[in-house]
Amino acid sequence: MIDGMTAAIRTARTPVLDIAYEEAGPPDGPPVVLLHGFPYAPRAYDAVVPILATAGRRCVVPYLRGYGPTRFLSAGTPRSGEQAALGQDLLHLLDALSIGRAVLAGYDWGGRAACVVAALWPERCAGLVTCTGYNIQDIAAAARPLDPEQEHRLWYQYYFNTERGRAGLEADRRGIARLLWRLWSPNWGFGEATFEESARAFDNPDFVDVVIHSYRHRFGYAPGDPALAQVEARLAAQPRVGVPTIAPHGAGDGVGPLAASERHARHFSGPYERRVIPLAGHNLPQEAPEAFARAVLDLSPA
Secondary structure, three states: OEOOEOOOEEEEEOOOEEEEEEEEOOOOOOEEEEEOOOOOOHHHHOOOHHHHHHOOOEEEEEOOOOOOOOEEOOOOOOOOOOHHHHHHHHHHHHHHOOOOOEEEEEOOHHHHHHHHHHHHOHHHEEEEEEOOOOOOOOHHHOOOOOOHHHHHHOHHHHHHOOHHHHHHHHHOHHHHHHHHHHHHOOOOOOOHHHHHHHHHHHHOOOHHHHHHHHHHHOOOOOOOOHHHHHHHHHHHOOOOEOOOEEEEEEOOOOOOOHHHHOOHHHHEOOOEEEEEEOOOOOOHHHHOHHHHHHHHHHHOOO
8 A cells, every 4th residue: 555545566577586566656767666674564665655756756665575475486496585585586676677777775674685786786776775774694793692782682583593483473473573563663653554554464475484594594593595605605795885875773773773883884885874763663664754765865866
């Protein structure tokens, strides 16, 4: 649903997936791809898209692998949630839609996908909006303990690294997601109807497998998809991002505190601006759509 209207879901076939996506705005406008995170859905952009479309931007809002109507083409493809998979999916989507270059904008998993493409295939990225800064994982360093407060915030990641966690997600994916929404956005009084609009996307048959793999792979506790090994090897070098970047960070983010992105400028070799958004939590485009849209427009050529 975008601005009160139900958007038609389209499908783009890539080498691995049928990627479901929604589109709005003039088809010949400067393209913007808006990417959701875990555990969220394209509904996070319902108030962002009308702003961008009115400003003449072509908005593409995909469902990530494991969400909504997006489906794997083959039962034999690993249900990987690793960062290389997310970035490769985004690159494939740009190819399938014949989008040579776009502003890439996202948060959480979506911000990671956008960062991967911006770092490895910068010619495809006109500008980058990445909430909480540099989102490419340093898997080699993942075993190093963090301060106790941050370890506490990441409880769900350790939970998913156990079979009990897998069973818990399978049994009550909505319950876990609803709790994470509350913890990560403590200043956002979302209602059950708002939550359910996104939660429907978690009914995808691959959701649990993709989520569990994501949180195991990032700590080095699960192997990656062999087809993505070369991409992961490039990401292991922690490549810098050279495209113009704006990094919004919600001051009320309950999983990624402000301090976490304070020194991220070192990961960017091009123009970089960090913007602190008062009160907003982790789901920044849904909590502060005007601020998010402004970041996109500041990077999007008219």
